Amino acid sequence: MAERTVLFKGIRGGLKIYIDPDAPFNQIRTELIEKIRNSKQFFEGSTVNLHFSGKKLDSEEQKEILECAVREIDIGTVEFNEEAGNSPSVDLDGSFDGIEEGMTKFIRGTVRNGQRVFYEGNVVVLGDVNPGGEVIAGGNILVLGILRGLAHAGATGNRQAIVAALSLQPTQLRIADIITRSPEGENSKPAYPEIAYIKGSDLVIEPYLPGKGK
Amino acid sequence: MLDFFKFFNKDQSPSKDIAKERLKLVLIHDRVNVSPKFLDMIKGDIIKVISSYMEIEESGFDIRLTRVDQENEGVSSALVANIPIRRMKSIGKNMG
């Protein structure tokens, strides 16, 4: 499992950047610069608007990042800790476009307590996610097993993303900026596979196989 | 009333008492913060000194830290040594 700390998402005219809240600043800065360098060609000749979300950076850190970034690309507007929910739902740039397609990382085996998967696109876990384990993805998360840990789909602000599992029993579930926990007192294990998605401004969980009543 | 089952019991005392005694000993060592080889060093020095007065049985030499329950004075540690003597040396014999 790659130790990534920064997720990029290209949008029209700019870049949405989601920063891992638990990562050390040095690692973030290094990764950020590297990724910006790799994306340079997409922005040749145009100004790039930057939208940061995730870890809160202090003014020193923000300054440092921008100083490094401005050497690589032409920066337009910059926003820090933008409300991820403000992203337009139709992206013409489309480097990662939500539920229908996109790069997918496959994890074989169980994600254990203390382990974390951090990926830009979709993540499919061929195993369980145990309590204390975390899966954070820019896209969708599918767990072909029991999800008992934390799943954060659409981390860069894509509210179209979904989380699905053969058995959804997460400690915490997040899609974009919406967070939810298992209802208190309900210790029952779901009898069938379920999907979680955003409807309006609520996070909805329901079975996705036909014939399984609500 | 004869406790029938004590016949099958090879140990004389309840295990908790055995545990307490072992703990007391272990804790002396731990608290005095002395490594067991400290005793080794003392042993070596004692053998040297005593050897000028008498020949001792080194294999039977035993030295250990124990607890001594002093009446009214609480508990203190004591260094106890058992030194088997083979024979006295002439130096010692001629003195006095």
Add this chain to the structure above:
Amino acid sequence: MGEVIVVTSGKGGVGKTTTTANIGTALALEGKSVVLVDADIGLRNLDVVMGLENRIVYDLVDVVEGVCRLKQALIKDKRFEGLYLLPAAQTKDKNAVSPDQMQKLCETLKEQFDYVIIDCPAGIEQGFKNAIAGAEKAIVVTTPEVSAVRDADRIIGLLSANELFDVRLIINRLRIDMVKRGDMMNVDDTIDILGIDLLGVVPDDENIVISTNRGEPVVMEQGSMAGKAYKNIAKRILGENVPLMNLETEETFMEKLLKLFGKNKKRTY
């Protein structure tokens, strides 16, 4: 060439030391040469559980620092042929030894013994890293409780991150009465979450407290279910296919006798 096995758990107090002592003793009883290594520097316990605490002259740190030869530090257990103990230091802490030093020590021990069993300290810091440095196999001990299982899961993840993939599970302190009432996770529930091979199940047994009081490994106690479980585990380590004990109907001879005389199930001495 022997095998180096580390006994670990993450959580403290689940029975690593007792497991190390008893698996080691049981393997020695099967005719193997075994050295037990206490890697819990600063909080040594394996010596006390084995009843060898008053025979310590030198310890693991002394060996690693070259203060003495390995042979001087190894304590031969006079009760069991082929069983030795390398005690931990009591007056140092975990930083007195490095993973490299532990690895070299294990390599030396491998040449002299069939089995090198390392008692790992609780936690995931330096002590843990030292203990696993020289190991090629691991036994994870857990009890059927939420906190222990979570920590065991973490440990299993860390073990595979450190290239230790031969990992087997011992479920300790199982209380069959509580399992039947639904108040304790059963074996399947635990394996479900942890997903590694089961090496054995040890029932909760008062005899362990009593044996530890006396400084005798519980495998010496013929009537103990836990003792029997540890013996079975040793056999499985040696490659024998021993079925899991039926914890429900097994009665010890003493319990049958007590029933005959109309006394209650508790042993009295």
